[in-house]
Amino acid sequence: MKDNIISKIELALKSLDFPIHKITVEIPRNPDHGDFSTNIAMTLVKVVKQAPQKIAQQIIQQLFNDNNDNFFEDITLAGPGFINFKINPNFVNSQLKDILVKSENYGKSEIGNGQTVLVEFVSANPTGPLTVGHGRGAILGDTVGNILEWNGYTVQREYYFNDAGRQMRVLAQSVYARYLETLGESFTFPEDGYQGEYIHDIARTIFQKHGDSLKDQSDSEIFKKTAESIIFEDIKKSLSNLGVIFDTFFNEHTLYDSGEIEEVLNVFRDKKLLYEKDNATWFKGTAVGRNVDKVLIKSTGEPTYRLPDIAYHQNKFRRNYDLIVDVFGADHADTIPDVIAGIKELDFSDEKMKVLIHQFVTIMKDGVQVKMSTRKATFITLDELSNDVGVDVVRYFFLMRGMNTHLNFDINLAKNQSDENPVFYLQYAHARVCNILKRAEAFGHQLNSAVDLSLLNEDIENQLIRKLLEFPEVVTNSAESLEPQPIANYLNDLSGFFHKFYAHHRVISDDNELTEARLLLTKSVKIVLANGLKILGISAPERM
RNA sequence: GCCCUCGUAGCUCAGCUGGAUAGAGCAACGGACUUCUAAUCCGUAGGUCACACGUUCGAAUCGUGUCGAGGGUACCA
Numbered sequence: 001m002k003d004n005i006i007s008k009i010e011l012a013l014k015s016l017d018f019p020i021h022k023i024t025v026e027i028p029r030n031p032d033h034g035d036f037s038t039n040i041a042m043t044l045v046k047v048v049k050q051a052p053q054k055i056a057q058q059i060i061q062q063l064f065n066d067n068n069d070n071f072f073e074d075i076t077l078a079g080p081g082f083i084n085f086k087i088n089p090n091f092v093n094s095q096l097k098d099i100l101v102k103s104e105n106y107g108k109s110e111i112g113n114g115q116t117v118l119v120e121f122v123s124a125n126p127t128g129p130l131t132v133g134h135g136r137g138a139i140l141g142d143t144v145g146n147i148l149e150w151n152g153y154t155v156q157r158e159y160y161f162n163d164a165g166r167q168m169r170v171l172a173q174s175v176y177a178r179y180l181e182t183l184g185e186s187f188t189f190p191e192d193g194y195q196g197e198y199i200h201d202i203a204r205t206i207f208q209k210h211g212d213s214l215k216d217q218s219d220s221e222i223f224k225k226t227a228e229s230i231i232f233e234d235i236k237k238s239l240s241n242l243g244v245i246f247d248t249f250f251n252e253h254t255l256y257d258s259g260e261i262e263e264v265l266n267v268f269r270d271k272k273l274l275y276e277k278d279n280a281t282w283f284k285g286t287a288v289g290r291n292v293d294k295v296l297i298k299s300t301g302e303p304t305y306r307l308p309d310i311a312y313h314q315n316k317f318r319r320n321y322d323l324i325v326d327v328f329g330a331d332h333a334d335t336i337p338d339v340i341a342g343i344k345e346l347d348f349s350d351e352k353m354k355v356l357i358h359q360f361v362t363i364m365k366d367g368v369q370v371k372m373s374t375r376k377a378t379f380i381t382l383d384e385l386s387n388d389v390g391v392d393v394v395r396y397f398f399l400m401r402g403m404n405t406h407l408n409f410d411i412n413l414a415k416n417q418s419d420e421n422p423v424f425y426l427q428y429a430h431a432r433v434c435n436i437l438k439r440a441e442a443f444g445h446q447l448n449s450a451v452d453l454s455l456l457n458e459d460i461e462n463q464l465i466r467k468l469l470e471f472p473e474v475v476t477n478s479a480e481s482l483e484p485q486p487i488a489n490y491l492n493d494l495s496g497f498f499h500k501f502y503a504h505h506r507v508i509s510d511d512n513e514l515t516e517a518r519l520l521l522t523k524s525v526k527i528v529l530a531n532g533l534k535i536l537g538i539s540a541p542e543r544m
Numbered sequence: 545g546c547c548c549u550c551g552u553a554g555c556u557c558a559g560c561u562g563g564a565u566a567g568a569g570c571a572a573c574g575g576a577c578u579u580c581u582a583a584u585c586c587g588u589a590g591g592u593c594a595c596a597c598g599u600u601c602g603a604a605u606c607g608u609g610u611c612g613a614g615g616g617u618a619c620c621a
Contacts, residue, residue: 039563079564080601280619298619305621333548334616359549404549406614408556422569424583436580489558503585
């Protein structure tokens, strides 16, 4: 509908011999200002050199001249030069049929045009259970994937991990210590070891399988391998429990086997971007616009995380995706400029790469902040959280806030099965809709697409219909910004309009015609709510 | 010190690419269930958009600076 208006304005500008400017049409906050408005007259002031009101008058006149189909009910000049449009309600209402026709596809677009996207997220090393902090990235990444899919992209979800570094060595040592403890032997726990209860469980599993045969083999691969596989299974279960399924898991180690790490070093060396200092190999960041040089290979001979990160991104680029999306927590944000600098030196363009950074999650319980540390095992795991408050609540809480706000996760609020919990507002709207439709069916009402939609002329009905018609634009916008939050906000607004409509008007009444018109509206609400919730990965219950 | 994110109602947050009188929810107070589910609705109250300059027809939104919060700034990831 918006496109329709824009092209009509364009036509008018052409007839008036005004230059074709960038035309923006928006929905005014205040409904008194019409269904749509444009500021085109004000932006033309400089080019046309006339007063904005005068320009607006001419455009309005031209639009009226062209208005043979009565698409516009009214066009008015307002304020400093806004042009406000009122669309013929019959035309607006008839758009509802489009929702019915498209049904579970309503809101999908083809702006992605089949392009391939790699979305990398979570990417936590298998050293322990996922925490609430990982949860935010998981839900965010997964939902961004959904949004892209709804817009015609082909999405691959990838989890990157490293099972070879220092962290994993400390993990193995921690398990070994607990293994000795299980055997009743004396042991020394690594200073920075992992203290979680799950380490005991892993040690016991190893004991059950191998008895005490490993007690003198502190460097046995079994400790690491067993820990890794148990923890990884656990991680995958936590994720799938939340509806997050990965297509691929990428092990950092393959970058060494394939020689890609070496290759990156060679390129950098040829470009004179490497030098040796203090027995370590440094990347000359200062030569490529970074403000400091960074170590790529430590004096121990081990690479820092930066080197494989760069090689990994080169690998992604070589796999030829049209778009590469990374989802990181704020604590990892600092690696990104290095990766981008590196990638450019490897002759790839960072334009295809979008990095989403989300801020931290703080957990509030009983009004106080819960401090968390993975190593000390004073964290709340993602499993605990989703078991505690439910999958739908977890997903909604992570999506209802912008990714760059510090998210305050109030456990008490989330657990609250009452009207204080915002996710129920949406789900209840859907359940109400379902109930009405079911009841209507029981009364023998049929959905009739030939119904007279002009009967829907209450204010709240108009608002509701207009809101429903906004949905496709909300979905494409969120694909462009790669932000799920607007969809969550939209669904909240839509639910609000529906609840209000419900409270003031009955759908099923003695008036058959009106009932059928309202049933069509109700059905449309169901479709949009269900589709929106689907994108967010939240269930749409038929009853509550 | 330097870099990133943020600062909007008592609390948690919206406010789209600069637009018209700044919006929700919660909490507070007062109403509405013999009705398609009251997990809802209606009303009241609540604001120097951290602060100061600047950009322009127009700034919560963009720019610079100050203050405040969080994160990063390692031969940890």
